[in-house]
Amino acid sequence: VTTGGTEANQLAVLLARERHGPTLSVLHGANAHHSVPRAAWLLGLPPATELPTPTGILDPAPLAEALATTPGPTLVTATAGTTDAGLIDPIHRIADLCDRYGADLHIDAAYGGLLALSARHRDKLAGLGRAHSVTIDLHKLGWQPVAAGLLAVPDTTLLTPLAHQADYLNATDDTEAGLPDLLGRSLRTTRRPDALKIATTLRALGRDGLTALIDRTIDTAHHLARLLDAHPGFELHAPPTISTVLFRPTHADDDHLATLRRTLLHEGRAVLGRTHADGRLWLKATLLNPHTTAEDLDSLISLLEGTHR
Known part of the structure; x- marks a missing residue:
């Protein structure tokens, strides 16, 4: 971890x-x-x-x-x-x-x-x-x-270089007696029990529950991509591979695009990323909330329409 x-x-x-x-x-x-x-x-x-x-x-x-x-x-x-x-x-x-x-x-x-x-x-x-x-x-x-x-x-033998022995943490006889030795699994000594929340999620949702959230999130990203592709005011870079959608207003130059993104961020109205592809700047919507609805996506597009004008 x-x-x-x-x-x-x-x-x-x-x-x-x-x-x-x-x-x-x-x-x-x-x-x-x-x-x-x-x-x-x-x-x-x-x-x-x-x-x-x-x-x-x-x-x-x-x-x-x-x-x-x-x-x-x-x-x-x-x-x-x-x-x-x-x-x-x-x-x-x-x-x-x-x-x-x-x-x-x-x-x-x-x-x-x-x-x-x-x-x-x-x-x-x-x-x-x-x-x-x-x-x-x-x-x-x-x-x-x-x-x-x-x-x-x-293969856990690939982790062998991380092995370290400190008597107050993993005395040899304690390890041989079956006490867990975590010193060889991280460069950190003091660390939070982050594995607990992961284990709790896996126990609560299971593989099927997590899979349903993943599939739903990717479906939502594809829905957003289709909306943007069909809209004359926006240009879609490509259908998403996972859940990242790159797009830009059709007639905006890069400077206007950067200003638009900062305006939405400063006003607390939308958090969109930015990236360069094919020599141009693009807005980046990375969908990671499985509870995002079609209405949320419509609201985002309406917001962008109103801000871009």
């Missing part, structure tokens, strides 16, 4: 460094979360190599070129649910390249990881189980208060 996706990504890079040493190279797409190159810097590794992602996802072709020319051990980081648009890298094809070139694979699925629960959407994560480590953040589609991050590994 971690404080969030940032700490989980840092732990993943740390574990890879401990497996391979301080010459480890980190490759990631420009679509990756900023915590990935930051982790390489924090851990004293060579500067991470950023690969261009003009389509919003990591293209296997430039990744193959980079792997072929990168000497020594390498960690590739793919993303399942980008911050900007909620896009998912082609995991199986990236994993194939990692196998071919002997690279480790970490997948940052902080946003999209819980799609694995949904029979309707888990195919978007095909290949997730091939990673050496996976970041998940239940603060997003798990609806947990922070902190609720997870780092998952396929």
Whole structure:
């Protein structure tokens, strides 16, 4: 259990460094979360190599070129649910390249990881189980208060580098007698019982309950996308992959768009994100409330119509 996706990504890079040493190279797409190159810097590794992602996802072709020319051990980081648009890298094809070139694979699925629960959407994560480590953040589609991050590994032996012995916390004879030893599961010593709220939610809702919330939230995002696409006053960037909808008023320039967003925020009327795609600025609606209604979406569009005029 971690404080969030940032700490989980840092732990993943740390574990890879401990497996391979301080010459480890980190490759990631420009679509990756900023915590990935930051982790390489924090851990004293060579500067991470950023690969261009003009389509919003990591293209296997430039990744193959980079792997072929990168000497020594390498960690590739793919993303399942980008911050900007909620896009998912082609995991199986990236994993194939990692196998071919002997690279480790970490997948940052902080946003999209819980799609694995949904029979309707888990195919978007095909290949997730091939990673050496996976970041998940239940603060997003798990609806947990922070902190609720997870780092998952396929084999607990991969966590061995975190092992540490302090007699006052995990005396050898206590551990051998069956007392839990949590010191090797985190870099933190004093920490909150964040696993409790996660366990409570899982016990209360179960897999089916969480899946229903995930499916409903994604359906709502697609409904918003259809409304915007059909409206002559708005331009939809693309149908959502998860629950992030990028759009912009049809005749607005980037400066007007930025001002519109700040006005709505300052007036407390709507909280919309912003991102650049295809050389232009877009408004970003990331739907994460499963109780959002069609009436709420209609109200948002009406608000934007009135503010944009």
